Structure formats: structure tokens, C-alpha cells
Amino acid sequence: MSGWPSGLGKRLQTAVRGFESLSRLQNLFDAAQRTLLWLVVMDKIKDAQRYAHLRNHYKGLTIIQAIMTGGVVPEEVQKRLFEEGWTRTGYTLCFDCMKGRSDLIAKPPVDTFLEDIASFFGGEQAQHTFGCRAAQFAVMKTASEMVKEYDTNKFAPVVLADPLCHYTTALAAEAAGLQLTEPPHTGHPEYKVEAEGFRQKIEEIKRKTGKLPCLVIVTHVDPYHGNVGPAEKVGGIAEEYGVPYMVNAAYTAGVMPVDMRDFKADFLTVSAHKSMASLGPLGFLVTRGEWTEKAFRCSKIVAEGTGRTWKNKILNVFGCSIGGVPLISSMYAFPYVLERVEKWETELEKTRWFIQQMEKMEGVRLIGERPHRHHLMHFETPIFWEISRRHKRKGFFLADEMVNRGIVGLQRGLTKNIKLSLYGLGWDDVKKVRDNFHEVAERYVKEFKLDYNVP
Numbered sequence: 499m500s501g502w503p504s505g506l507g508k509r510l511q512t513a514v515r516g517f518e519s520l521s522r523l524q525n526l527f528d529a530a531q532r533t534l535l536w537l538v539v540m541d542k543i544k545d546a547q548r549y550a551h552l553r554n555h556y557k558g559l560t561i562i563q564a565i566m567t568g569g570v571v572p573e574e575v576q577k578r579l580f581e582e583g584w585t586r587t588g589y590t591l592c593f594d595c596m597k598g599r600s601d602l603i604a605k606p607p608v609d610t611f612l613e614d615i616a617s618f619f620g621g622e623q624a625q626h627t628f629g630c631r632a633a634q635f636a637v638m639k640t641a642s643e644m645v646k647e648y649d650t651n652k653f654a655p656v657v658l659a660d661p662l663c664h665y666t667t668a669l670a671a672e673a674a675g676l677q678l679t680e681p682p683h684t685g686h687p688e689y690k691v692e693a694e695g696f697r698q699k700i701e702e703i704k705r706k707t708g709k710l711p712c713l714v715i716v717t718h719v720d721p722y723h724g725n726v727g728p729a730e731k732v733g734g735i736a737e738e739y740g741v742p743y744m745v746n747a748a749y750t751a752g753v754m755p756v757d758m759r760d761f762k763a764d765f766l767t768v769s770a771h772k773s774m775a776s777l778g779p780l781g782f783l784v785t786r787g788e789w790t791e792k793a794f795r796c797s798k799i800v801a802e803g804t805g806r807t808w809k810n811k812i813l814n815v816f817g818c819s820i821g822g823v824p825l826i827s828s829m830y831a832f833p834y835v836l837e838r839v840e841k842w843e844t845e846l847e848k849t850r851w852f853i854q855q856m857e858k859m860e861g862v863r864l865i866g867e868r869p870h871r872h873h874l875m876h877f878e879t880p881i882f883w884e885i886s887r888r889h890k891r892k893g894f895f896l897a898d899e900m901v902n903r904g905i906v907g908l909q910r911g912l913t914k915n916i917k918l919s920l921y922g923l924g925w926d927d928v929k930k931v932r933d934n935f936h937e938v939a940e941r942y943v944k945e946f947k948l949d950y951n952v953p
């Protein structure tokens with residue numbers, strides 16, 4: 499400090515020390531604040547251990563929930579997943595990823611599996627997706643890009659879908675910035691959808707906008723009544739007008755024979771955890787023809803600043819899709835799925851027999867088309883509604899009764915209408931379900947002295 503006015507060096511040192519103790523004080527204060535915040539968070543969470551002790555109350559029960567029966571994972575597959583250690587990590591596919599994309603992984607053979615999936619459903623290419631909803635979103639995105647980029651004068655940003663499409667179809671359209679239009683259905687009790695309604699709507703859209711809808715959609719089997727939609731006829735209409743066409747086969751692909759060529763479909767959307775005996779979330783988008791390239795186009799973005807690009811990542815499926823155990827479960831289940839679609843007629847036989855049995859209870863009737871052509875059944879059940887009005891558990895009594903009898907999957911709180919499926923159950927279980935419905939009806943008709951005939 500030579501040359502500085504006398505005493506200045508000392509004063510500077512004291513000032514620095516002062517700053518140091520101030521900043522130590524500040525650090526102490528920050529740490530105390532962080533601890534306090536942590537305590538507040540921990541107080542809110544209270545008992546994280548309860549997650550660690552979760553139990554599955556429905557383990558081993560007979561499942562009749564329509565959204566689940568086609569997704570029941572064969573026991574052999576469940577065993578192999580654990581035995582082979584596939585459940586050890588989330589990204590279990592990714593050890594030997596050579597090309598930076600999950601669909602191109604060869605070990606395990608995701609690449610050939612996707613080729614097999616495409617062949618199985620009559621398509622040319624397939625991608626795995628985060629469920630059927632993500633497959634639908636990829637299609638909607640393709641259609642909305644087409645409106646913007648390719649055919650501005652030909653197509654309007656309007657999707658024409660059947661009036662029984664799933665909410666995910668509507669949300670996928672919304673998320674892609676498209677409007678949704680639906681033709682009517684025939685209403686209660688059959689809720690049928692006619693192909694001609696699509697032609698009329700296309701003409702209406704043309705009159706209003708001077709353009710065609712950018713996408714036509716049919717839900718192969720609807721999720722409310724289990725009706726088979728007019729997928730083939732609508733395919734003919736879409737082809738006539740030159741509009742891209744998607745069939746949503748979430749409820750059918752993997753339980754019954756589905757070939758998208760029969761529908762003349764450009765896109766087929768599939769839910770593996772709904773209909774391919776797989777763990778979720780997993781879906782597939784299968785494509786044919788000119789749309790394949792557009793649907794599966796790669797990213798073009800260039801990051802301003804670094805100039806980074808991701809040119810091999812497929813944009814509409816977020817580059818890499820499911821990298822874990824659902825895809826492995828689907829591979830293990832594939833041979834079983836190939837076999838089971840051949841037994842679809844047997845499944846229908848069980849379903850139709852069960853409908854007759856349910857309708858032996860006075861007032862019970864199937865809602866939806868007859869003869870019924872799918873495993874999803876929707877019944878009007880006034881007898882259970884009358885019981886629920888007198889029962890102390892109200893609308894919850896029916897699902898409770900069934901769970902107590904080893905059968906799970908009825909929507910809690912509902913008794914006026916019920917939905918269920920017996921897909922994949924053996925005849926013994928099918929009869930057990932029938933017997934239990936009859937027994938519950940008989941018990942409460944007696945107990946509440948109701949004027950209903952029961953078998």
C-alpha cells in the first residue's frame with residue numbers, strides 16, 4: 499500500500515472485512531429462508547410415505563371395464579418384463595440407440611417391430627406414439643400444416659368427424675388449430691352414423707367456405723355404444739373428394755381384424771393399451787400413400803444463436819416417442835395379439851349371449867346397434883336405478899356389490915346406464931358376471947319389494 503495516504507490501507511481492510519461479514523450474514527439469511535420454505539413445502543406434503551405403501555385394491559379381480567379389457571396384459575408378458583429386467587429403468591430401450599431416434603433402434607428390434615405393425619394393419623409405415631391421442635394429434639398437425647403450406651385454396655381448417663368420436667379427437671383438432679364439424683347420428687336407442695351424412699356435411703362445408711374439409715375422420719368403433727362406424731363407405735366418399743382420411747381404431751386394432759386398405763384410409767390411429775394387450779401409454783400411427791412423408795416429416799428448426807438443428811427427429815411425434823417398458827410389453831404381446839384377432843367371432847358370440855342374459859331382467863336393454871358387433875356394451879338398467887334410489891349407498895351400490903363379488907370396472911355412481919365389456923374372459927367368468935348381475939337384482943327386488951321380473 500506504499501504511496502497511499504496513511505491509514506487508508508487499514509480502513510480499506512476493515513471495510514472489506516465488514517463486507518465479508520455482511521455477505522456471510524446474507525448467506526446465513528438465505529439458508530434460513532430456504533430451510534423455512536422447505537419446511538413449508540414438507541408441511542404441505544405431510545406424508546410422502548403413503549405413496550410408498552400404495553396397495554392395488556383390485557389386484558386379481560375380474561375386469562369388466564370396457565376401456566381396459568382389450569389392454570389386459572397376458573400374465574406371461576407381465577412375468578417376462580420383470581424376469582428380463584425391462585422394468586429397471588425408464589428409458590429401457592435406449593442402451594443401443596445408434597441413430598438418435600427411438601423408432602430406428604435395432605436392439606431391441608423397434609425398427610422391424612414398427613414395420614410389422616404397419617403390415618399387420620395394412621399400412622406402409624408406423625410410428626409409436628404416446629397413446630392414440632398423440633397419433634391423432636400428429637394427423638391433425640399434418641392436416642393443419644397442409645392447409646397452411648400446401649393447399650391454401652383447396653382445404654379449409656375444418657375437420658369432419660363422426661358424431662361419436664372420442665374427446666381426444668376433438669382436443670387433438672383444437673390443439674392443432676382446427677375446427678370440428680360432425681354429421682348427425684340416428685339418436686336413441688341405436689345411435690347409428692350414416693356415411694351419407696358425411697357427404698352432406700362436405701357439401702355444406704364447401705358451400706360455406708368454398709373449400710373442402712382438410713381431414714375426414716371415422717371412429718371405427720365408438721366409445722359410447724360400441725357401434726361399428728361406416729369406415730369403408732366414408733373412405734369411398736373421402737377418396738371421391740380427394741380429402742385425407744383417418745380411421746381411429748383405438749377400440750378395434752388388436753382385438754379384431756383391421757386392415758386400413760379396406761377403409762381406403764390414409765391414417766390409422768391405434769391404442770396399444772386399449773386394444774393390444776400392452777402397458778400404457780402407447781399408441782401407433784400407421785400411414786399409407788402420399789401422406790406418410792408429410793406426417794413423418796423431420797424437424798426444420800434452426801436455433802438462432804447456436805445454429806443447432808435436429809434434422810433427423812420426426813416433428814409430429816416429438817423426435818423420440820415412448821422409450822420404455824410399454825413398447826417392450828407390446829412386442830411381447832404381439833404374437834398373442836396376432837392370434838387373438840382370429841378369435842374375434844368367439845368374442846362376439848360371448849357378447850351377444852351376455853346381452854340376451856342381461857335383457858332377461860325386466861327393463862334392461864342394450865343401447866347401440868343390433869346385432870351388436872363389438873365387445874363394448876352399453877345397457878339401460880332402470881331396475882338398478884330403482885334400487886339405487888332406495889339403497890343407502892345410492893348410485894354407488896352396484897359397483898360396490900360387484901367389487902365385493904370380485905368383479906371390478908363398473909363406473910362408480912352410475913346405475914341408470916352401465917357400460918362394460920367381457921372381452922378376453924373365459925366362459926366361466928362370463929357366466930360368473932351374468933350370475934352376479936342377476937343375483938344382485940334378485941336380492942334387492944326382494945328386499946325393496948320392487949315390481950320387476952328377474953330371472
Ligand SMILES: Cc1ncc(COP(=O)(O)O)c(C=O)c1O
Nearest residue numbers: 629630631664666721748769781
Ligand atoms: C375411441 C378412442 N380414441 C382414443 C382414445 C384415447 O386413447 P389413448 O389413451 O391411447 O390416447 C380412446 C380412449 O378411451 C378412445 O376410446
